[in-house]
Amino acid sequence: MRVKELGKDRRAETITLFIGPQHPGSGHLRLVVELDGDVVVGIRPDIGWVHRGVEKIAETKKFVQVIPLIERPSIIDSANMNVGYVRAVEKLLGVEVPDRARYIRTILCELNRIASHLYGIGIFGNMIGTSTIFMWSFGDREIIVELMQELTGARLTYSFFLPGGVKGDLPDGFEEKLEKGLRYIENRIPEYNALFIENPVTEDRLKGVGVIDREKAVEIGLTGPNLRASGVEYDARMAGEYGAYKDLGFKPVTRPEGDSFARLMLRFDEIEGSIGLIRKAIREMPQGPIMHERTKGMARQVLMKVPEGEAFSRVECGRGELTFFVVSKGGDKPHRVRMVTPSFRNLIGFETALVGHRLADVPTVYGSLDYFPPEADR
């Protein structure tokens, strides 16, 4: 977007202020804010600074090579990106994932959700000037990252789910380490409460700020915790199309307020929810194979030809619903991979939540939406 044109055609009594693309917290987004005094009267997000053309690159890669690619837009939530894509490919292949693999997927996805929420909470804390929370949640996230590394061998980009199953089983002694880690996170939440949440400064800055009511949230198509914090009971995990969520009796959490505080609290609620899901998954996990016979072995994965067809998949990432629409022409490379990420869908929330607020509320709303620029830009 050309800088000189952005300030054009504005009423003389308002000021156009550029925030970003170098960014106060998490990434590369420019907000073009129109101010009357210090009241926001208009806001336009300018995105694309970290657009990498994932959908185009995907057309040049083999099906299995697309996995690390589609993880990159959101490396802090890569397992959830991964599962969305492999579900679409599995639908095209007509392959059902073995039960044990579904449980392992659920465990990694939920661990990744906790890590993603801790990341979002930390950035949010940093944006509103509570750098202690940034340090705390990044430190605590490390516990989860270590667990995921133990399971997959990688800190952030796991590529652990392949069409037909998962790469490996739980390592020896993983259950004990996992339980220890989950207990640690659980015990930390009251400390976050005491320092951050029940803090009058946090409450003053977040409550009633950036309210998106239920009808508006639906109309603009918000997704994920931002949608559920506006009282809408929808979570892609409810559909039971992947993982073991159906067997585990997954129920989404909602909050009615729709303000920045509710969006923050919903992430804490979901961390607790994920801890519960992981424990239940560990308890109820069946024995058995972790990969479908037809896709077993690296050679089958690499030489994989996918029958002609189209498949649509949806999964719930940390930030909301991710959809894939994968088209195959029968070859070893996808003909088209369409990826609509939760941050891209939540982008519209900036305009809805910010108009009428003061300039100082911009970081509050930004942090509360947990918007992640690389995820939106792809």
Add this chain to the structure above:
Amino acid sequence: MERVLRIASDTLKSVAKELAAEGFDHVKSLTGMDRPEEGLIELVYHISSYLNPALRGRIVEVRTEVDRSRPIINSISDVFPSCRYMELETRDLLGVKFEGNEEPDPLILPDELKNTWPLRKDYKIPEEGVE
């Protein structure tokens, strides 16, 4: 997909309005697909409902085609604001003009790629060599 609607591009808006009246309330995904051999660009909308308990979780797929040499279609972002940015992205990457949802500058592409359509099949990916 449970329900697929194949429609003519000029009826898109009225179909969107009918779906909205039925209780569908948001667009999950808009995909543009280039089909140069037929001279078409296909647009696939995945529309669903958050609020209507009978429709929640259901997805309806709306498919339509536009002429590749004159890819113009009505925007449905007034009916479903949730697809506003998806339309702009599809404009950037495939060159489809959504009438009623127009912004002068690219949404996600840099200015120097304006009026090139990377997701069209005839787009040549520039290569950097060592010649």
